Amino acid sequence: MINVNEILQTIEMVKSQHLDIRTVTMGISLFDSISDNPKKTAQKVYDKVVSSAGKLKETAEVLSARYGLPIVNKRVSVTPVSLVGASSGGYVPIANALDRAAKEIGIDFIGGYTALVQKGMTEYERALIMSLPEVLSTTDRVCASVNIGSTKAGINMDAVALMGEIILKISEATRDRNSVGCTKLVVFANAVEDNPFMAGAFNGCGENDRVINVGISGPGVIKSALEEVRGADFSAVAETIKKTAFKITRAGQLIAMEAVKMLGAHFGIVDLSLAPTPKRGDSVARILEEMGLEVVGAHGTTAALALLNDAVKKGGVMATSYAGGLSGAFIPVSEDEGMIEAVNCGALSLEKLEAMTAVCSVGLDMIAVSGDTPASTLAAIIADEAAIGVVNNKTTAVRIIPVAGKTEGFVEYGGLFGTAPIMKTSPFSSADFIKRGGRIPAPIHSNKN
Amino acid sequence: MRAVISVIGKDKKGIIAKVSNCLYGVNANIEDISQTIMGELFTMIMMVDLKESSADISQLNDLLQQIALEMKVEIRVRNEEIFTIMHKI
Numbered sequence: 451m452i453n454v455n456e457i458l459q460t461i462e463m464v465k466s467q468h469l470d471i472r473t474v475t476m477g478i479s480l481f482d483s484i485s486d487n488p489k490k491t492a493q494k495v496y497d498k499v500v501s502s503a504g505k506l507k508e509t510a511e512v513l514s515a516r517y518g519l520p521i522v523n524k525r526v527s528v529t530p531v532s533l534v535g536a537s538s539g540g541y542v543p544i545a546n547a548l549d550r551a552a553k554e555i556g557i558d559f560i561g562g563y564t565a566l567v568q569k570g571m572t573e574y575e576r577a578l579i580m581s582l583p584e585v586l587s588t589t590d591r592v593c594a595s596v597n598i599g600s601t602k603a604g605i606n607m608d609a610v611a612l613m614g615e616i617i618l619k620i621s622e623a624t625r626d627r628n629s630v631g632c633t634k635l636v637v638f639a640n641a642v643e644d645n646p647f648m649a650g651a652f653n654g655c656g657e658n659d660r661v662i663n664v665g666i667s668g669p670g671v672i673k674s675a676l677e678e679v680r681g682a683d684f685s686a687v688a689e690t691i692k693k694t695a696f697k698i699t700r701a702g703q704l705i706a707m708e709a710v711k712m713l714g715a716h717f718g719i720v721d722l723s724l725a726p727t728p729k730r731g732d733s734v735a736r737i738l739e740e741m742g743l744e745v746v747g748a749h750g751t752t753a754a755l756a757l758l759n760d761a762v763k764k765g766g767v768m769a770t771s772y773a774g775g776l777s778g779a780f781i782p783v784s785e786d787e788g789m790i791e792a793v794n795c796g797a798l799s800l801e802k803l804e805a806m807t808a809v810c811s812v813g814l815d816m817i818a819v820s821g822d823t824p825a826s827t828l829a830a831i832i833a834d835e836a837a838i839g840v841v842n843n844k845t846t847a848v849r850i851i852p853v854a855g856k857t858e859g860f861v862e863y864g865g866l867f868g869t870a871p872i873m874k875t876s877p878f879s880s881a882d883f884i885k886r887g888g889r890i891p892a893p894i895h896s897n898k899n
Numbered sequence: 900m901r902a903v904i905s906v907i908g909k910d911k912k913g914i915i916a917k918v919s920n921c922l923y924g925v926n927a928n929i930e931d932i933s934q935t936i937m938g939e940l941f942t943m944i945m946m947v948d949l950k951e952s953s954a955d956i957s958q959l960n961d962l963l964q965q966i967a968l969e970m971k972v973e974i975r976v977r978n979e980e981i982f983t984i985m986h987k988i
Binding site: 457515697 | 975985
């Protein structure tokens with residue numbers, strides 16, 4: 451029998467600590483939508499998404515009411531579109547079909563406008579990447595990602611250089627909306643195939659059709675739990691985070707199981723990520739500060755984040771049979787009010803964020819920089835992040851927004867994307883480094899066989 | 900199936916009576932009641948068995964929301980499973 455204190459604890463988590471299920475994402479295989487004709491492929495893609503995920507929104511709403519737990523986002527991820535359209539071509543019509551399907555079924559975002567080019571880039575993958583400025587400026591809900599490196603393959607520096615240029619073009623194409631197109635593109639190293647979070651979600655080639663992946667959340671819950679152990683040593687901090695992560699993850703596991711039953715889908719994974727939102731009390735930065743840092747970004751921040759990330763996983767894996775996706779703490783700057791404040795007061799720089807990404811998921815996320823940042827600098831930022839991921843056997847990503855026409859100040863995106871302070875990049879050039887091209891070889895420890 | 904009803908708000912005469920009456924009306928059995936103060940708010944927790952009830956959880960929720968509106972309190976009804984799964988290994 452559950453006791454009243456446990457009931458009250460859960461109620462308080464939802465009521466005042468922003469406990470929610472961040473996303474229920476359905477992965478859909480589009481391999482059966484491939485055809486030799488662009489129009490036909492687009493139509494098949496639309497039909498497949500609408501027929502597979504037509505009830506996703508309604509199901510999430512029923513579950514949310516039944517358990518009294520908000521489910522913030524309902525999303526769909528699909529097979530990398532570069533593969534789906536390889537035979538027919540016509541990537542833009544496929545993107546439009548995805549956008550229309552997402553609107554028809556009432557989901558927030560649809561991810562998978564994706565190319566995996568970590569080792570080499572085929573002509574059709576290049577075509578998808580070249581279409582990104584048009585697609586991300588003319589669709590509303592389509593999210594894109596490009597994997598440019600992996601521990602097994604090394605880093606495709608031709609793709610890295612190209613992404614620097616493409617990001618600037620997307621920025622320009624959405625100049626009238628603060629370059630919002632860039633918020634819908636993630637450049638990955640070691641991308642995972644079962645990620646439920648946007649903008650980087652896609653349904654990998656080894657994944658099932660109609661598979662439910664759930665992303666949990668709850669930075670506010672962890673922060674509140676840590677308030678109870680102020681001044682205690684780090685074993686108490688780690689224990690508290692573990693226990694709390696267990697509870698949060700169990701809620702995600704329950705929602706995933708029930709969604710699978712109601713939708714007749716397959717169980718994928720529960721992603722143990724702590725995802726902040728711009729709301730006060732829903733911040734990862736504030737957890738790190740609760741551990742004793744005056745402001746996030748102060749020396750000690752990387753160690754604090756490493757502890758947090760590890761303890762969340764240890765608590766989470768006990769609570770679900772299938773942990774997966776990105777599983778770690780997110781540190782998107784514009785989506786976390788604590789991070790924004792830390793940048794404002796000069797405590798948090800791009801360099802410190804880069805160090806932090808070595809110990810957490812995922813990478814430099816939602817970072818606004820000056821619109822006049824050269825493509826080669828953007829590419830070099832991507833290369834640095836990829837190196838951290840490739841060498842450390844982890845996923846890293848870059849979602850960077852060179853804001854066209856702006857060099858300093860703030861950019862307001864609203865909703866979950868929040869407010870992005872424009873951060874300083876190095877004024878020194880990486881152009882000759884990026885110009886070399888080719889591939890950085892895989893690290894020695896990738897040869898495990 | 901069992902549900903947990905939580906009522907949170909300023910203490911007012913008749914809250915328990917109204918909720919109990921509503922539950923009686925749909926033949927739901929109250930198994931346990933407790934009251935406490937959370938922050939500055941009156942909090943009542945009821946464990947309810949809906950096995951023989953004429954209302955399912957969403958219909959019951961609709962009825963309770965009318966009381967919530969009238970009494971200016973927050974009433975939530977949740978499937979018991981969410982609490983069990985979060986707090987028991």
